[in-house]
Amino acid sequence: DILDPNFADKIRHIRDPKNRMAVVWAHCKTKMVCDPDDPKEEGADPDNEEPKKGHGGCGHIQPQVRKEGLKL
Numbered sequence: 401d402i403l404d405p406n407f408a409d410k411i412r413h414i415r416d417p418k419n420r421m422a423v424v425w426a427h428c429k430t431k432m433v434c435d436p437d438d439p440k441e442e443g444a445d446p447d448n449e450e451p452k453k454g455h456g457g458c459g460h461i462q463p464q465v466r467k468e469g470l471k472l
Contacts, residue, residue: 434458 402408407427414420436459 432462432464434460434462 434457436457
């Protein structure tokens with residue numbers, strides 16, 4: 401999730417695609433849940449707030465993917 405400051409700081413300065421993918425892989429390989437978006441508050445005034453852009457997570461547990469399985 402690009403909104404995670406730790407993750408965003410890791411990939412912000414890496415321009416080489418292979419190195420950036422290695423950093424993304426290392427950060428995400430332990431994450432096993434598709435985090436859902438935060439629920440919207442019913443009492444909040446929609447005119448005063450800008451809508452937050454979510455990533456559309458489903459909340460389900462994700463399968464374990466091995467790096468060797470990604471080779472074509």
